[in-house]
Amino acid sequence: NNLKINIAIDGPAGAGKSTIARLVAKELSYIYVDTGSMYRAVTWYMLKHEIMPEFSDLVLQHAQNMVIELMPGADGQKVLVDGQDVSPLIRSREVNGMVSFYAQIEGLRKHLVALQQHMAARKGVVMDGRDIGTTVLPDAELKIFMTASVKERALRRFKELSDAQGLTLEQLEKDIAERDRIDEGREISPLRCADDAIVLDTTQMDIPQVVETIVSYCRTHTNS
Ligand code: CDP
Numbered sequence: 664n665n666l667k668i669n670i671a672i673d674g675p676a677g678a679g680k681s682t683i684a685r686l687v688a689k690e691l692s693y694i695y696v697d698t699g700s701m702y703r704a705v706t707w708y709m710l711k712h713e714i715m716p717e718f719s720d721l722v723l724q725h726a727q728n729m730v731i732e733l734m735p736g737a738d739g740q741k742v743l744v745d746g747q748d749v750s751p752l753i754r755s756r757e758v759n760g761m762v763s764f765y766a767q768i769e770g771l772r773k774h775l776v777a778l779q780q781h782m783a784a785r786k787g788v789v790m791d792g793r794d795i796g797t798t799v800l801p802d803a804e805l806k807i808f809m810t811a812s813v814k815e816r817a818l819r820r821f822k823e824l825s826d827a828q829g830l831t832l833e834q835l836e837k838d839i840a841e842r843d844r845i846d847e848g849r850e851i852s853p854l855r856c857a858d859d860a861i862v863l864d865t866t867q868m869d870i871p872q873v874v875e876t877i878v879s880y881c882r883t884h885t886n887s
């Protein structure tokens with residue numbers, strides 16, 4: 664059965680979206696699209712050029728002239744801006760702290776959403792973010808809203824840090840909760856569970872369990 668569907672995965676920071684989305688895509692031979700990396704790449708670029716989010720017209724103008732490319736990398740997805748691999752640069756604490764402010768800009772969202780919709784036009788895409796099920800791919804055949812307790816999410820992120828850079832678990836928990844608050848509270852396509860999404864609380868689930876659950880939902884779908 665070669666029928667391919669689109670899978671939308673949304674949820675708060677550290678829920679496991681990108682890890683799981685990538686593994687699900689691998690298992691199904693689908694294409695993985697990490698939309699957060701696009702907002703991060705734009706944020707990295709604007710910080711580098713000292714264009715603050717208040718100057719939304721300028722942000723949009725520069726974003727429209729940026730060439731953003733996503734490609735598969737050894738661990739995760741690589742992001743290129745105007746041909747430069749910026750993947751190692753977009754996960755900094757600076758970008759973490761600013762990305763939600765740029766992500767509130769309506770024109771920027773419209774621009775990135777259009778790129779994302781284009782990437783998913785031929786189906787067989789697993790896309791993760793905040794507004795995929797609600798705005799980017801409202802017709803996705805399978806929508807997952809992935810959550811976990813903020814404690815567990817902070818702990819997962821903490822374990823990722825090779826050197827904590829003086830960052831405590833408590834600080835990380837605060838940072839994450841603050842970003843969630845901005846993402847949930849913004850006016851334009853906030854982080855929200857789509858009405859037709861399946862809620863998956865992964866607090867007590869390990870990675871293979873989550874992957875298996877989503878793959879089996881997908882198989883049910885494509886076999887019916
Ligand atoms: O991986 P993590 O959950 O920390 O974040 P991410 O998925 O890389 O997204 C970074 C930020 O980009 C989020 O906190 C949102 O502010 C924004 N974002 C968004 O607004 N819409 C999306 N579809 C994806 C990300």
Ligand code: CDP
Nearest residue numbers: 676677678679680681682819865868869870
């Ligand atoms: O993309 P998002 O911010 O939602 O989360 P992530 O970056 O994919 O996952 C954050 C961390 O949690 C990674 O180190 C994953 O390996 C880990 N994780 C986990 O321990 N258990 C899960 N069920 C899912 C992710």
